[in-house]
Amino acid sequence: xxxxxxxxxxxxxxxxxxxxxxxxxxxxxxxxxxxxxxxxxxxxxxxxxxxxxxxxxxxxxxxxxxxxxxxxxxxxxxxxxxxxxxxxxxxxxxxxxxxxxxxxxx
Numbered sequence: 542x543x544x545x546x547x548x549x550x551x552x553x554x555x556x557x558x559x560x561x562x563x564x565x566x567x568x569x570x571x572x573x574x575x576x577x578x579x580x581x582x583x584x585x586x587x588x589x590x591x592x593x594x595x596x597x598x599x600x601x602x603x604x605x606x607x608x609x610x611x612x613x614x615x616x617x618x619x620x621x622x623x624x625x626x627x628x629x630x631x632x633x634x635x636x637x638x639x640x641x642x643x644x645x646x647x
Contacts, residue, residue: 557633570625572618579610583618585625 568585578595592614598607 554633561629561633565626565629568625570618570621572614572616572621574610574613574617575606579607579614581611581614581618583615583622585622587619587622589615 565585569582569590570585571580571582573580575595575598578598580593582590584590592611594607594611598610
C-alpha cells in the first residue's frame with residue numbers, strides 16, 4: 542500500500558470536498574405535491590428557498606391538506622438533493638478506494 546499516494550489522494554479529495562460544499566449552496570432542486578399545486582425550492586444543502594401554492598388551496602377548510610402538501614413537496618425536494626449530493630460524492634471520492642458503506646461527514 543502506497544501511503545504517500547493515499548495521502549496525496551486524501552488531500553486532493555479534501556480540496557474537492559471544500560469546493561463541492563461551496564457549490565451546494567448555489568444548486569437548487571424543486572419538489573412538488575398535489576399534482577403541482579404546491580411546490581418548493583431548496584438548496585442542495587436543504588435550505589428552503591421558496592414555496593408556491595396554487596390559489597385554489599387557500600381555503601380555510603383545506604388548511605390541513607395544504608400543510609401536508611407543503612411537507613410532501615419539501616420531502617421530494619430533499620430526496621432529490623440527497624441524490625444529487627450522493628452523485629457528487631461519488632465523483633469526489635473516485636479512485637480513493639473507500640470501504641463499502643463508508644460515509645463521509647458533510
